[in-house]
Amino acid sequence: xxxxxxPPSASGTPGQRVTISCSGSSSNIGSNYVYWYQQxxxxxxxxxxxxxxxxxxxxxxxxSGSKSDTSASLAISGLRSEDEADYYxxxxxxxxxxxxxxxxxxxxx
Amino acid sequence: QVxxxxxxxxxVKPSETLSxxxxxxxxxxxxxxxxxxxxxxxxxxxxWIATIYHSGHTYxxxxxxxxxxxxVDTSKNQFSLKMSSVTAADTAVxxxxxxxxxxxxxxxxxxxxxxTVSS
Numbered sequence: 001x002x003x004x005x006x007p008p009s010a011s012g013t014p015g016q017r018v019t020i021s022c023s024g025s026s027s028n029i030g031s032n033y034v035y036w037y038q039q040x041x042x043x044x045x046x047x048x049x050x051x052x053x054x055x056x057x058x059x060x061x062x063x064s065g066s067k068s069d070t071s072a073s074l075a076i077s078g079l080r081s082e083d084e085a086d087y088y089x090x091x092x093x094x095x096x097x098x099x100x101x102x103x104x105x106x107x108x109x
Numbered sequence: 110q111v112x113x114x115x116x117x118x119x120x121v122k123p124s125e126t127l128s129x130x131x132x133x134x135x136x137x138x139x140x141x142x143x144x145x146x147x148x149x150x151x152x153x154x155x156x157w158i159a160t161i162y163h164s165g166h167t168y169x170x171x172x173x174x175x176x177x178x179x180x181v182d183t184s185k186n187q188f189s190l191k192m193s194s195v196t197a198a199d200t201a202v203x204x205x206x207x208x209x210x211x212x213x214x215x216x217x218x219x220x221x222x223x224x225t226v227s228s
């Protein structure tokens with residue numbers, strides 16, 4: 001049981017906009033930044049979003065992040081086949097630990 | 110650019126100690142940043158294990174703290190993880206990563222190394 005809650009799966013067709021949610025609590029998302037990671041099949045996680053809504057260099061602006069209270073979301077617009085991957089949210093928890101979401105498997109139909 | 114590479118035994122017996130090393134290239138650990146370990150059991154999600162600051166201050170996952178030690182060797186530009194009394198539940202791909210802060214900001218990650226706990 002992960003501290004941050006994500007839907008196990010999401011899907012969309014090419015060109016669509018898909019949103020992945022991440023729900024936490026006041027001790028993590030509610031008081032700390034949220035980070036998102038993309039894990040392509042058979043590879044290591046890659047930082048996709050930092051400090052709630054900041055994209056690292058090289059991440060397309062099709063990816064965007066938002067946060068409200070104790071929940072966060074990752075939106076992917078103009079969905080492409082190469083976006084098919086597992087997506088994880090993460091945050092610092094005030095209990096002095098890093099917590100991850102359980103991950104969302106995105107399928108591009 | 111900075112690159113990280115995990116190394117260590119791929120097979121560990123139950124009750125023994127798992128030892129992994131992360132070699133860092135392209136950046137001197139003594140210059141700063143945080144350095145962390147996470148793991149991913151086969152077919153499951155990510156779990157944070159521990160983070161260490163370049164000066165040696167450590168942070169541990171409370172659920173693993175009693176069995177885990179993270180350390181840094183600036184002379185070799187590497188950091189290490191030791192996990193004692195392992196069981197089959199510790200079978201996972203172990204990743205090392207650089208942390209921009211002590212929080213959940215990890216970039217980049219190593220490619221990961223699979224550790225299987227079995228007799």
